[in-house]
Amino acid sequence: MIMSTPELEGEALKAFTMAEGPLTEAIAARTGADPARDLSAAVAGAIRVAGRHWLEPGNTDSFATVLRRALSRVFPATPSEARLLPLDPTRQLIGSQCSGALVLDHLGLLAGRPACTDTTTRPWLEERGVTVLDAPFHAEGAIATAGGCLASVYLAAWTLLHTVGEAAARAAIDYAAPVGEKEEVVQRVMSTVGAVEAALR
CATH class of the missing domain: 3.40.50.880 (Class I glutamine amidotransferase (GATase) domain)
Structure with a gap:
């Protein structure tokens, strides 16, 4: 219902966007990665993709579960990963x-x-x-x-x-x-x- 109603879809996407900054900062604090250089775009993409999948009819997983899956795809691609794991x-x-x-x-x-x-x-x-x-x-x-x-x-x-x-x-x-x-x-x-x-x- 949310994704089929423009007004509700807009509000949902706005909420996802608001989560990008805090999540990026939290991940940066835990990993030592540079938020702007290494994480910002990847986290934003993961949140938006996860949000759309979470709102799809028939999905029964929590948003946290869907987001965790999305982040597991983009995190190994961050340049800081190699520096953190020698x-x-x-x-x-x-x-x-x-x-x-x-x-x-x-x-x-x-x-x-x-x-x-x-x-x-x-x-x-x-x-x-x-x-x-x-x-x-x-x-x-x-x-x-x-x-x-x-x-x-x-x-x-x-x-x-x-x-x-x-x-x-x-x-x-x-x-x-x-x-x-x-x-x-x-x-x-x-x-x-x-x-x-x-x-x-």
Whole structure:
């Protein structure tokens, strides 16, 4: 109804515009990015696109959810991101989960590697030319990606495997796994991580 009524649409867009400045300043304060140079146009675009999607008939997501999705697309494109994340796979283990793969790609860390991500981020990552795997976890060398909120367990196991060893990794996953499912969870997680590692040897 709002987008089909010119007066209401104008008021809605005016409200979105009023939010641009405070949101830009808040993001700048948290990231250290320059508001005018790095953020202003990107945040304004994200708010307006999110607003229109939020007002579309049939949408059931909150405005915050829609805006978060829009910002996850534009944030990895800010020049300050590289300065804020001095990642080096020659001396660090680097992992991403869900939309974090967009950041890795922007920083050039995927460099032709396939990646895992969540279903919402998948089309955006594919638009950037990244091959997205239908899998919860993938790793090559010191860089790993995981797709889906619960896929964090694979990143945890991979990190522990490379830092404190398989026994410690198994013990940590066993400790965190649900009661009654511990053996099954440990086996699945370690098998998945182990299979990825073996395939790349």
